[in-house]
Amino acid sequence: MKNYYDGDIARSPRIARLIEDLYDHLPVIEAERAVILTESYQETEGEPVIIRRGKAFEKICHELPITIRPGELVVGSNTKTARGCQVFPEYSFEWLEAEFDTVEKRSADPFYISDETKEQLHEVYKYWKGKTTSELATSYMAEETLRAMEHNIFTPGNYFYNGIGHFTVKYEEVLESGFEGIIEKAEKELHRLKVSDEDYQKRSSFLKAAIMSCQAAIDYAHRYALLAASEAEKCKDEVRKKELLQIAANCARVPGRPATSFYEACQSFWFVQMLLQTESSGHSISPGRFDQYMYPYYEADMKAGKITREFAQELMDCIWVKLNDLNKCRDAGSAEGFAGYSLFQNLIAGGQDAEGNDVTNDLSFMCIEASMHEQLPAPSLSVRVWNGTPDEFLIKAAKLTRTGIGLPAYYNDEVIIPAMMSRGVSLEDARTYNIIGCVEPQAHGKTDGWHDAAFFNMLRPLELVFSSGFELGEQVGPRTADIAGMKSFDEFYDAYKEQMEYFIGLMVNADNSIDVAHAERCPLPFQSSMIDDCIGRGKSLQEGGAVYNFTGPQGFGIANAADSLYAVKKLVFEDKKLTLEEFKEALDDNFGKGISPQRVEELTARIAEQLGRAGVQAGENEIAVIAKTVRETPVPAEKQEKYDRLLQWIDELPKYGNDIEWLDMFARDVAYTYTKPLEKYRNPRGGQYQAGLYPVSANVPLGAQTGATPDGRLANTPIADGVGPVQGKDVSGPTATANSVARLDHFIASNGTLFNQKFHPSALSGIEGLTKFVSLIRGFFDQKGMHMQFNVVSRETLLDAQAHPENYKTLVVRVAGYSALFTTLSRSLQDDIINRTMQTF
Template identity: 70%
Template sequence: MEHNDIEIKKSLRINKLIEDLYANMPEIEADRAYLLTESYRQTEDEPIIMRRARAFEHILNNIPITIRDQELIVGSATISPRGCQVFPEFSYSWLEGEFDTIATRSSDPFYISEDTKNILKDVFKYWKGRTTSELATTYMAPETKMAMEHNIFTPGNYFYNGVGHVTVCYEKILKIGFEGIINEVKKALSKLKVSDMDYVKRNEFLQSVLISCQAAIDYANRYAKLAVEEAKKCNDKTRKEELMLIAHNCSRVPAQGAATFYEACQSFWFVQMLLQVESSGHSISPGRFDQYMFPYYEADIKSGKITKEFAIELMDCIWVKLNDLNKARDAASAEGFAGYSLFQNLIAGGQNKDGVDVTNELSYMCIEASMHVMLPQPSLSVRVWNGTPHEFLIKAAKLTRTGIGLPAYYNDEVIIPGLVNRGLTLADAREYNIIGCVEPQKAGKTEGWHDAAFFNMLRPLELVFSNGIDQGKQISIETGDVEKMTSFEEFFEAYQKQMNYMIGLMVNADNAIDVAHGERCPLPFLSSMIEDCIGRGKSVQEGGAVYNFTGPQGFGIANMTDSLYAIKKLVFEDRKVTLAEFKHALEVNFGKGIDSAAAEEITKEVASNLLKQGKQVTEQEIRDIYTSVLSGGISKEEQERLNYILDLISELPKYGNDVTEVDMFAREVAYTYSKPLETFRNPRGGQYQAGLYPVSANVPLGAQTGATPDGRFAFTPIADGVSPASGRDTNGPTAAANSVAKLDHYIASNGTLFNQKFHPSALSGVRGLENFISLIRAFFDQKGSHMQFNVVSRDTLIDAQNHPENYKNLVVRVAGYSALFTSLSRSLQDDIIARTEQGF
């Protein structure tokens, strides 16, 4: 197929939709929480799966609906653009505690009215003792909860929220609609016998699916009726016709199979949006949109029912709608997921089940849609292999060159065998898509539990130096007095023991949360679109999917590599520094003390206490106290020795510069997380698999981590993903890519994340694009798994930080997602600015 590379300009309609979308701060609404609670109070004696279905039905029958001005694709979870609903069945106390601060916090603020607060306060009374988070807590071992309190790992993603992180069988709904699903369920019900040992469970589950699917149909009919009502009042002939066509579409889909591309777009959107209404999980990803939508586009183009211009406008509308969905998180989680992102990953290109490249016209149009709207969602990705058309990569590179941080690039040659190694059939693995940030899975068959936890690989290293003690408490196993260790092998073994112990506790936390979701929040609507829930007669949360995984991610590879290498070289090979000196250097933060603001607060407190004791404090004494606090009380001689240690560390080769000895060391470091993890099983009968990426949690979790032997100061960001630490990859982008490629990306089958930042001049002109594609090809030829890029100058980012009013539309790549730069916290902005700026 030859691609018709027509550049279609963004329409006035799309400009208006985007302008309205970002006109105000996102708002929290209470309708879903109120209706959910109202339903739960009426179904106290029913099985939980039926209560979930009836609550979903009650919500969809009664939640306020709206058709926004100029929309062609309708269906909104909230009345206010970018608003969000509340999901108290998972957790609520964090929101109640933030009622007065959520509108002014640094990351992802939300407006919440006093009326909404009052409604939610009354609703929350019902949920005390009934949430998944409270149940999960009771299932966790005491030592697990202690490890969480000390920030070794955090499973907060699903501890306080729904799971999400899934791609459903969109193509099935497009083909047969929910009426088809209902018929399938009725056939399954007809085969049940009341004497079957699992009749009760199967029957209740299947009945709940019937209720949920019918609720989705009825909800769409509400929109059909609303569109007719608005058309009657509309004086604009063109808009009246649009509204009547919207009414027609909503009366047919998603009840029936789609007959046109427009109907397919509307059907897709209802599914995408309603999944968000049922559960607060994020990373509900559209997957291979270009594949399941293409037959409808191709048929309409051939028959003349649609023009390419109108088709791309419909896609633009969907792209805007994907940014309309939103989610409120607690303040700490908002720091880790900053940018209001829902991580809705849409991927284009790649192979079919037979190993044939299936890049098509719609694959290119997905890139064009992202070029038009220039918004963070969808989190666009492209699949790359040796059969990928060069012009497709050129098109993708042109989008990258805009600086939006899209698309991300994924390597079929690594991901497909990696999934086969996890038990997927070759046909299923070839049809993988990406979930959320970087997590591969087979759509419509998988409950992957991706992003199940963040595991900070630097914290077990701290526990080696402290012999398992943190903040005066024995929170981990004893691995010996670090000052008495006589070989690197002994030190490294101690680190592995601390890692293994904490990984086991993380598994305990994840499994406890997993069980709690199965018992209190099964999702019949979601389960209706995942194989083989109907056949097995159980929800996704109870193990109904064909493939079941749990994928917590470890991060800190670069810092751990450089830290362990420094200890190996400086302590045990060159014998220039002792472990006792290293331990002291870390305790005093290499003599750098703490930041000035914190030092001022401590100084005020010390001076106040002295005054309370009746002691006079002169201005000179206050200055001396401040200087002492700021420096950690380090003498001049001691600081000189600490500076000498820092100089020795800085002279060592670092991960990210194509130094084989260091890079193979990084491979072994990654194994300390990935290999032990894959020995565990989850309650749904599936395997644990490692991911190596932090989303953006490397910044806030770095703020909870002390100094490390690589010279990283306390409470500063940890390196993101498998990327080199900021500023240490000094030999250029190819050297950095060569280093990252030496990791074992196959075993990290829940995804790896490699960030690079380029100055815009690096991708200028045809040669810049060709050089860029050559870099990707070379990295993938060496079996790297993923690459993503920021193409923006440091000066631009600094100016945007200082003058945000001039950069309202600046989108950057954060981690496995893009976000508006000005919506990010200052610390996260600083981390992006600090990344090495490469050029060819």
């Protein structure tokens, strides 16, 4: 195959300036959208909610301030400042109001917020009390669900506090037909309805809201046409004046009408992407197969001599910069789990068409080149790999990996396509899949996947096996058998499965409650107008309008859970080196390495209770003294010696991740304790639950809420990320680790799996290093692994960046299913990346 494009065009000075402007200030929280939205809601009281949403979006498109940043070729920004963010009070607001005075100083993803903005938002929030989706969702949740969330068994934060994301719309339809074409389609459906139809009220309201929203997007673009023309009139620089006039012409045409050139297609794409983010605060709104739906416009312009490859590349580079301009503010806890200001906008290149032919093209290579030029976190570039993928394309992708920015991620068609088909997706739709957010596959333009619907910590149910479901004075989980009476590992493992199934059911209750709340309070007509078959069904996406409807919460901690359960099996039941009660005591005492906060609280409560029975009532000051004493009381020397011996025994056991087949198969069975029970559940949109196995970066903050575990992991330390082994426990090289991970059942985890590896830069040096690297990927995929992603950066560089962040402002690393600027991450997440095993060939 011809190597279409191999990096003969460098980053232009324009792109360098645009990137510099992105990062010369702290991101800013702006209030305009919240104010406009609230005014609209106050004006539409009593109207159907879908109409209110359409009118609110229309008002936002008409009144939100617009700006053209210096030097831009592709325009459209929902904030006045670069990397600023709007807020979305219809979903939740209490967390931001509580953080007004701390959001600028927090360790993860700080934002500047002015006193004026605080005052504006404080007034806005008065209206929204009792009206948010998060409040309604909470009211729907069962009492035991809320208790489980309080005890950090799982967290459904994505959609609990934010809008719906994790989707890819039909960008190609907007490019081919324009919003005028979508409006015409919706009007035809509206005219088919009869007022006597049983669902006329709902269908007609949705279609009217969709039409209203599409027209609002056209109006928004026309505002930019006028602004560009106005700026051109005042511009003294003839080169820039010509650029502004072309921008004005583009915005006057698209996205209202079909794109007639690659430049118009780029502008049309961007308006869609940016306005989707403006309608809803949901992240992972992913561009999908950009190289496929944009290629006809590029090819036609190239054949007609209307564009050069250099200018086409610069337009793409401009889009890559704009993707980094979009931003959102999360609560402090979520910011720790999604650190790096990421919006997870996944753009994927390569792969097959609906007939199974490889469709790698010139733009596929140029997507990689754009990320080489930018050296920025967004988009989350991915590549599809199958046995028809050209070697030239993988070598090009490997060269990008070698730069150290953690891009691209690699996905295996040979696993993902059949995994999707097992969930009811047609062969044709599965073959044209794209990735959403971190690692989640879906049929683009037809799916409401609710990916990332919750994070489920597989270690917390294991903790509760040791206490028969009891924790901190509450019966949190089922009252499983007392460990003192367990005679076999099977009894222990069955108790773990019982705890797992119970909490999976509660997680489903939480997700379904949130799902219903979004349908009732925040349907999204603009988003829904571009996903099949919402217009045909007369339903928003949130009401089940998509062809494919899923809910995809992810479990994480497989490596720790597998190593922990094996340690119990081997040390307690096979070698009989200690009892379960002795193991529990060691875990409660954190192996003597500093008592955990949970244990401090438990022992303090127990002592206060004993004092109460003796007639001594402990007040707040007395409780604080007791807690301080508990924290500072050292473990007796004899007990510490016993704990150190236990840690040595654990350390000597074989560990998942070292190509030990029987242990890897045990880990596969442990993963089934999450993936199999989840399959039986359905969501309110009529779709199936499907498991993912990845933590994003939540393995660090949620590990901080987890006690010590039998694999020797200390309390409140990170949990293993993704489906890879525990940090530092994979000691047999990258191929052995890949062999182990491949033995998990990636087909059942159809919501995605995540496999991180870290290489020293020397491992990918020269063509020999690149060739070995590509062979590793193909070998892992031949064994039916689903996904791989890489950090290529030395430990020394990361440690120096941690110590001297001012020297590494543009250092990008792979965090989880996304890349981020290293210096913007929390210290704990930086440490987690530093401590990942460094591989070499």
